[in-house]
Amino acid sequence: MKTVCLYFQVHQPWRLKTYRFFNIGKDHNYLDDLTNRAIMQKIARECYLPMNSLLLKLIKENKGAFRVSFSLTGTVVEQFKLYAPEVLDSFRELVKTGCVELLCETYSHSLAALSSKEDFTEQVKAHLSMLKREFGVKPKAFRNTELIYSDEIAKAVEGMGFKTMLAEGAKHILGWKSPNFVYSDAVDNKLRLMLRNYKLSDDIAFRFSNEGWSEWPLTADKFAGWVAQETGDVVNLFMDYETFGEHQKASTGIFDFVKALPGALLRTGELEFATVSEASKRLQPVAVLHCPYAMSWADEERDVTAWLGNELQNEAFSKLYALKDKVKALKNADYEYVWNFMQTSDHFYYMATKWLSDGDVHSYFNPYDTAYEAFINYMNVLSDFQIEVEKALEAKKSRKKSK
Numbered sequence: 411m412k413t414v415c416l417y418f419q420v421h422q423p424w425r426l427k428t429y430r431f432f433n434i435g436k437d438h439n440y441l442d443d444l445t446n447r448a449i450m451q452k453i454a455r456e457c458y459l460p461m462n463s464l465l466l467k468l469i470k471e472n473k474g475a476f477r478v479s480f481s482l483t484g485t486v487v488e489q490f491k492l493y494a495p496e497v498l499d500s501f502r503e504l505v506k507t508g509c510v511e512l513l514c515e516t517y518s519h520s521l522a523a524l525s526s527k528e529d530f531t532e533q534v535k536a537h538l539s540m541l542k543r544e545f546g547v548k549p550k551a552f553r554n555t556e557l558i559y560s561d562e563i564a565k566a567v568e569g570m571g572f573k574t575m576l577a578e579g580a581k582h583i584l585g586w587k588s589p590n591f592v593y594s595d596a597v598d599n600k601l602r603l604m605l606r607n608y609k610l611s612d613d614i615a616f617r618f619s620n621e622g623w624s625e626w627p628l629t630a631d632k633f634a635g636w637v638a639q640e641t642g643d644v645v646n647l648f649m650d651y652e653t654f655g656e657h658q659k660a661s662t663g664i665f666d667f668v669k670a671l672p673g674a675l676l677r678t679g680e681l682e683f684a685t686v687s688e689a690s691k692r693l694q695p696v697a698v699l700h701c702p703y704a705m706s707w708a709d710e711e712r713d714v715t716a717w718l719g720n721e722l723q724n725e726a727f728s729k730l731y732a733l734k735d736k737v738k739a740l741k742n743a744d745y746e747y748v749w750n751f752m753q754t755s756d757h758f759y760y761m762a763t764k765w766l767s768d769g770d771v772h773s774y775f776n777p778y779d780t781a782y783e784a785f786i787n788y789m790n791v792l793s794d795f796q797i798e799v800e801k802a803l804e805a806k807k808s809r810k811k812s813k
Contacts (some may be wrong), residue, residue, distance in 0.1 A: 413635060413644040413693070414675055414686045415604060417576065418651040419553070420458075421483040421519050423756035425599050425777060428788055432618045434794045440706070440748065446779075447493045454494040457655035462500040464665060468672050469509045472572065476672040477509045480651070481553045484540050484782035485518035485754060505545050511685035514538055514572070520753035521717055523554055523563045524704060529661050530566055542717070550574065551686045556709040557606065557648070558714060564595035564603075572601065573688045574690040578774070579605035580696060580705050580712040587697065590642025595799060596696040602690040606648040606707060610636060615649040619662035627663070642720040645681075675680040701767045707809060709764065717758040722785040729792060736799050745802065748795055760784035 425440035468476050482501065486665060490498040504510045516522055517536035522529040534552075541547050551574040552567050559577040567575050579589025613633065617623045625632070638643050650657070658664040675681045684692065695785035703743040718724055737749045759780045778784040 411682050412640070412642070412680055413689045414640070414681050415479065415644055415646045415684055415686055415689045416477075417479040417481075417513070417553070417646065417648045417686060417733075419481055419734050420651045421454070421487050422486045423447075423519065423754045424485055424489075424751040425449070426757070426787060426791055429790045431790055431793075434790055435797060438794060438798060439739065440791045440795070441751070450489045450493040453652060453656050454497050456660065457652050457772055458497045459500060460660070460665065461654045461668070462497070462504060465510075466500075466504055466670070469504070470506050472672055472676070472784050474509055475683060475684050477511075477688070478754050479511040479513060479551070479686045480504075481513040481515045483515065483519040483628045484537055485519060485751060486700055501544060503788065505547065506672070508683075511551065511687055512541055512545060513550055513551045513576070513686060513744055514541065515553045515555045516529060516555050519555050519755055520750075520752045521555060521558070521714075521727065521755050521758065522753060523566070524714060524718065525557055526639070529731065529734065531570065534570055536750070546752060551575070551690070556716075559603075559701055559706070560704040561596045561702055563704065564601050564701075566596065568598065570600040574602045574687055576604050576605060576606070576646075576686065576706040577701075577704055577782060578700070579608055581645070582712065583699065583701050583705055587671045588642050590640055590645055591696040592644065592693045593697055593699040596698050596700045599695075601700060602695060604644070604646050604686055604690055606646050607640070608707065610640070610645060611647050611649050612668075614647070615653045615657070618653075618658050618664060618667070619659060628667065633676035634678055634681070635669075637675060638680050643696075643790075644684075644689050660765055676791035696702065702709075708749070714730075715753050716762055716764070720761070720763050720781070721762075722761045722781060723758045726761065726785060726792070726803070727789055729789070731791075733796055733799060736803060740799065740802055740806065742802065745799060752795065754794065757784070757788050 425442045426440055427447050465478060503513060514534060514537050516533040519535060520532040520533050541549060550572060551573040554563060554575040557576055557578045561808055564575060589607050593603040595601040595603060619624055654664055654668060704714045705712050708715055718727055738747050760776050760778050761784045763781045
């Protein structure tokens with residue numbers, strides 16, 4: 411019996427407002443509250459609420475045979491609480507079924523794993539605290555931002571007590587090997603790795619509504635046939651949750667596809683569902699996965715150039731993390747809140763200068779007209795934040811001296 415592992419990433423960034431050079435030193439409110447509210451409430455209506463309702467129905471209908479896994483970033487949970495509390499309630503209801511696993515990741519959907527082990531650990535601890543507080547769970551499986559993975563990152567994740575980690579089934583890392591098996595990390599072989607089957611995942615996430623695709627229209631039975639034909643122990647279908655109703659609109663038939671999918675897969679008699687941890691515990695690793703350089707699930711290269719691939723991105727990244735010690739020294743929740751949302755990887759993604767097919771994806775998710783515009787806006791906000799941090803540090807020193 412082959413295992414099917416469905417995992418969904420749930421994330422929304424805090425979007426920055428248009429912040430001019432002349433705002434620096436005067437305006438310390440950085441977020442576009444109206445846009446953040448409008449986008450969250452739109453996606454709640456079109457994706458989160460109908461999809462959560464459908465999954466809950468499918469879990470009940472299949473009496474425990476249908477199982478899924480999620481990770482929810484700290485920033486999306488913050489926005490649920492402010493703008494769509496009913497969505498947070500619906501996720502809690504899913505978790506209570508016992509058929510849904512929540513994975514840990516970085517709190518802010520950040521690139522902290524590419525900065526330092528200390529920054530990475532802080533982000534993970536913050537996310538663990540949020541999951542315990544909001545859902546009463548303590549995950550044993552980890553999913554890094556955008557599936558960013560390397561041997562070094564694996565070592566850090568295993569050191570934090572996680573048993574399983576997700577990664578991309580990238581060809582340049584796997585070579586002739588298949589993503590449809592459990593692997594172990596190359597450092598000490600203790601961390602179990604679940605690799606995304608990117609072809610089948612992207613058939614749903616990207617190609618589902620493409621009428622020019624040779625396999626369009628995609629039906630649940632056709633897809634179940636493809637999954638059944640795959641060789642290996644486990645087929646990992648990992649994708650953004652916003653695929654359903656947002657990227658692939660309801661009019662494409664995506665919800666009907668999801669409604670029919672569990673039955674179609676189970677009817678083959680060859681497939682069963684499992685959460686990430688269930689599958690990794692049940693199956694034995696077949697080999698070690700060596701990954702000396704960071705890979706991800708983004709773009710054709712499956713590397714980290716979507717976020718740190720040009721001078722603009724690298725300068726913004728280095729300037730941001732140069733502030734780390736100063737922000738920590740303040741021990742102030744307001745500054746830490748800004749520090750957290752400024753780390754979100756989306757800000758760096760908006761600065762990408764890629765073209766062709768990758769550029770189309772980057773422009774689809776991008777509120778800015780150009781990478782340079784995204785960079786200038788971000789750096790203006792960061793400059794004001796830096797001034798405020800340094801002023802607060804001086805004030806703190808003055809108070810200490812006066813005592």
